[in-house]
Amino acid sequence: MPIIPLDELDLLHTVMCQAVGEPKRIQILYALADGEMNVGALAELLATPQPTISRHLALLRQRGLVKAQRDGTSISYSLSEPRLITVLDTMRQILRDVLEAQSSVLEEC
Amino acid sequence: MPIIPLDELDLLHTVMCQAVGEPKRIQILYALADGEMNVGALAELLATPQPTISRHLALLRQRGLVKAQRDGTSISYSLSEPRLITVLDTMRQILRDVLEAQSSVLEEC
């Protein structure tokens, strides 16, 4: 396989990897996997201040991973890329296997 | 779906997401997808100083995502989780579709 250009990997990192590079954002993505939800509901469900939720949503929205739809005075967010949940589920499965294979993985972290 | 505990998501983030949270590390993982390689070869292939490569490899090794095997005076690294490449390929596909669907995704980043 040829080396993938660093430009493409930078883009992959910026758009996809950085998006899941924060636990709270992963939590938001999983919450939206159950269906669209507005900002206030997300803030309450995740027990997180509303500006924090809005900032994370703005980042995900700029990357095209979630969609926003205004509904009166509130705004509902939904996943625009459900495959992202598949990716996260696969990573969770890998995580389980890695932890099982080497239960001392995190001793140095 | 119930909320995934924040503890598990923290672990997922620390072990998996953070591992791919740096373009150079993604490049290393793809290089190792073609077969095991030692540190010097990686440094040359990726045109990167050896200490930088070693630091990234140490992080991946601590998380159980690559394996190290000493061979005389050099050390060969290989993927211990080839599924990680599948995950990255899926993210690249999602990236392509997202960019196609919304070619101005990155205008605000």
Next chain:
DNA sequence: TTCGTCCATTCGGATAGCCGAATATATCCA
């Protein structure tokens, strides 16, 4: 044992990302 090679680690400075608090914007209703 000593040197040369390969790899790992440490240190300091710089940068990027996150959060809380405060503030701004937008929509609806009276």
Next chain:
DNA sequence: TGGATATATTCGGCTATCCGAATGGACGAA
């Protein structure tokens, strides 16, 4: 219009992470 609700943005400070340079440690050959 004016006020109330819902969401977005900005600002300052903090922490985490990266890199380059220098150093340290391990192995093999002579």
